[in-house]
Amino acid sequence: MTGKTGSKTETRSASAKRSGSCGDLQMAPELMMELACKAAELVVERINRLHGEDAWEGEFRQELEDRLMGDPPEAGRPAMEVLEQAAREILPVSLRLDHPRSFAFIPTSPTWPGVLADFMTSGFNVNACTWLVASGPSQLELVVIDWFRRWLGYPEGAGGLLTSGGSAASINALVAAREQAGNPEQATVYMSDQGHSVNIRAARIIGIRPKHIRMVPCDGHFRLDMEALVRAVAEDRAQGLNPIAVCANAGTSSTGAVDPLEKMAEFCEAEGIWLHVDAAYGGFAIVTDQGRKLLRGIEHADSVGLDAHKWFFQPYEAGGLLVKDVRTLERAFAVRPDVLQDTIWGADHPNLSDRGLQLSRSFRALKIWMSVQTFGMAAFRRAVSKGMELAARAGEYVSEHPMLELLSPVSLGIVCFRVNPADSGLGEDTLENTNRAVLTHIFWDNRALISSTTLGGKFSLRMCILNHATTWDDVKETLEAIAGFGEEAVSNLAHT
Ligand SMILES: Cc1ncc(COP(=O)(O)O)c(C=O)c1O
Numbered sequence: 001m002t003g004k005t006g007s008k009t010e011t012r013s014a015s016a017k018r019s020g021s022c023g024d025l026q027m028a029p030e031l032m033m034e035l036a037c038k039a040a041e042l043v044v045e046r047i048n049r050l051h052g053e054d055a056w057e058g059e060f061r062q063e064l065e066d067r068l069m070g071d072p073p074e075a076g077r078p079a080m081e082v083l084e085q086a087a088r089e090i091l092p093v094s095l096r097l098d099h100p101r102s103f104a105f106i107p108t109s110p111t112w113p114g115v116l117a118d119f120m121t122s123g124f125n126v127n128a129c130t131w132l133v134a135s136g137p138s139q140l141e142l143v144v145i146d147w148f149r150r151w152l153g154y155p156e157g158a159g160g161l162l163t164s165g166g167s168a169a170s171i172n173a174l175v176a177a178r179e180q181a182g183n184p185e186q187a188t189v190y191m192s193d194q195g196h197s198v199n200i201r202a203a204r205i206i207g208i209r210p211k212h213i214r215m216v217p218c219d220g221h222f223r224l225d226m227e228a229l230v231r232a233v234a235e236d237r238a239q240g241l242n243p244i245a246v247c248a249n250a251g252t253s254s255t256g257a258v259d260p261l262e263k264m265a266e267f268c269e270a271e272g273i274w275l276h277v278d279a280a281y282g283g284f285a286i287v288t289d290q291g292r293k294l295l296r297g298i299e300h301a302d303s304v305g306l307d308a309h310k311w312f313f314q315p316y317e318a319g320g321l322l323v324k325d326v327r328t329l330e331r332a333f334a335v336r337p338d339v340l341q342d343t344i345w346g347a348d349h350p351n352l353s354d355r356g357l358q359l360s361r362s363f364r365a366l367k368i369w370m371s372v373q374t375f376g377m378a379a380f381r382r383a384v385s386k387g388m389e390l391a392a393r394a395g396e397y398v399s400e401h402p403m404l405e406l407l408s409p410v411s412l413g414i415v416c417f418r419v420n421p422a423d424s425g426l427g428e429d430t431l432e433n434t435n436r437a438v439l440t441h442i443f444w445d446n447r448a449l450i451s452s453t454t455l456g457g458k459f460s461l462r463m464c465i466l467n468h469a470t471t472w473d474d475v476k477e478t479l480e481a482i483a484g485f486g487e488e489a490v491s492n493l494a495h496t
Contacts, residue, residue, distance in 0.1 A: 098110065160320060407458060
């Protein structure tokens, strides 16, 4: 094997020097270095500038189309010019998800080793599809998956793969669930009415008819109502339908609510129904003591999806899926075409493409591994805890503020609230209009970005605090601005 790396390989530099030119799609090593240094410089400068800039930057379609639409050039132009144009005109025109005041949706703030890992993975041109094609990367993915397994409290024999994100994790999990159930006709899938839309889509993709996707109501804290689930399953069985999977939330994206995982696992086991936990957002809370308590019961699920590109500080895309028995995934996905017969090295040398929907796969494990090796788990635990602490503090601030009202219990890193001055007697429509106006003000007139959701019919402002670089000042000043805009909006009402 070692002979393969020795004599045959001539460095690009030597080859370029010898021929005095580069191929059509090649570059001289000096230029490659110059461009890579420039790219690194532009990215580091961006990160250092971030705090002083707005969390959101965007443009309307026509402006961007005028700027960017055009035929691909027949002849190229200087690479440095192209690089700088990308950094100036394209890349910055987007939500800065890693801005310390980026509180909308589910933000993320990648670590630098993670960013570099993606660059190196591309440079080494890894395809993490099979053991033969990428044995080092495959082994590293098994290492990272084993870390996840231990954090989740899963047994030996559990396993999985890294995916593009929570969407792919849910699809893979539901395929495994369907096959485990024997792919019955008239199959049904259940989730709470707070379940993420990707689970609805995953159910559709595996062939569940929309009318057989059950949205189970929640309790007052936006957690799935167990009795309603039990009833729904019993009614469906009585109608001759075949329940195959329940998707539980371990951190809904609206409020951060965690479903009653222990009870759901007990019920699903007794009923022979696959339990998938969508922990895309909340899953990495498991590395902290507080998170482990909140997610108790997750270890009993048949599968868990969790996104390192959310609360484990990695660049997109870095999702993961673990199943309690890795053979359930392999039975569902392994296909052995003749053209890939050379890649079958036996059970000790798994082909990760046999565990999910992709054959060609990017090497996502490296970013997670490099980040953890560089900073250590203690730093990751502190960073995840910090989000929960800041969210709890924001919740207290809101509860004590005379202009603000908490609309759901703070859970994981999410705070849902609205402007509602104490004793104002404002009706629901007026409150909604007022809070929409506040949201618009923050969007256009403040460095921070927050988003909204609807909770039990009430329009709610929503802050998701996950960034390891966010400080209490970032949170408090944003809340102060919201209260200030709220006061303005309410006094405008009084004058109309
Ligand atoms: C709870 C939850 N599940 C699933 C997803 C989808 O994950 P992805 O965007 O990585 O596919 C999200 C995304 O925000 C989420 O918050």
